[in-house]
Every structure is written in structure tokens, then in C-alpha cells.
Amino acid sequence: MRSIVQSMNSAYPDIVGVQVAEHGPDARVVTVTGEVDALTAHQLATILTTQLDGARLVVVNLDGVQFLASAGLRVLFEVNELAARQDRQLLLVCNSPAATRTLETAGLWEHFTFAADVPDALNSSS
Numbered sequence: 001m002r003s004i005v006q007s008m009n010s011a012y013p014d015i016v017g018v019q020v021a022e023h024g025p026d027a028r029v030v031t032v033t034g035e036v037d038a039l040t041a042h043q044l045a046t047i048l049t050t051q052l053d054g055a056r057l058v059v060v061n062l063d064g065v066q067f068l069a070s071a072g073l074r075v076l077f078e079v080n081e082l083a084a085r086q087d088r089q090l091l092l093v094c095n096s097p098a099a100t101r102t103l104e105t106a107g108l109w110e111h112f113t114f115a116a117d118v119p120d121a122l123n124s125s126s
Contacts, residue, residue, distance in 0.1 A: 030059070
């Protein structure tokens, strides 16, 4: 059963959108659209950390990301490390050419666990 937990009101709604959906009692999907940069990365960090506090699995859907700056990379890396320390799972769905290019160029691709799409992430979680 899926229900929307929250659609985040951004201080920069024309730059980034974040929607959180609950998938069962222990899984959340955070869908990010637009640009994750120095202005918006802190908001994403807060949302992802909050979701890790309430769920064992957090899927971050980056398919709608048009720009991923180093501040966004740092947030994803730090939240991934936090998930590992808390024995939780963070999975990325990343079919966005811009986000993929940034992760690969930064050499961070191998530091994350990826799924082909959100249903795959929810089904393959352990």
C-alpha cells in the first residue's frame, strides 16, 4: 500500500521538488526533481535524514534531477554513510543523464547501491 507522506514545500520551488511516499511500514521513496545545488542540498539532507529515522529502506529517485552539484553529491554520500552506520539501506534510482554523469565524473558511482527503477528497488531490498 502506497500513500503520500509529504510533498515538501521548498524555499526554492522553481529549483527543486521533493516528494516522499510511504511504501509499507518500513520503506520510503524520496523523489527529487530539478536542481540539487548549494541552495537546495541542505533541504534534501534534512528530508533524507528524517526518512532514515523512520524507515529501514529509503529509495532516492533521482530520475527527475536536471542538475546535481557537488553539494548534492556530498549530501548523498553522507546520508549513505549514515544509513550504513544505522544498519539501514539507501538505494538510488538514477536514470537522469545529468545526475549519472555527475556521479560518474566524481568517481562516486561505486559508493552507492543502485536499482533500475523504484519497483525494482522496493522488490530487491533485503
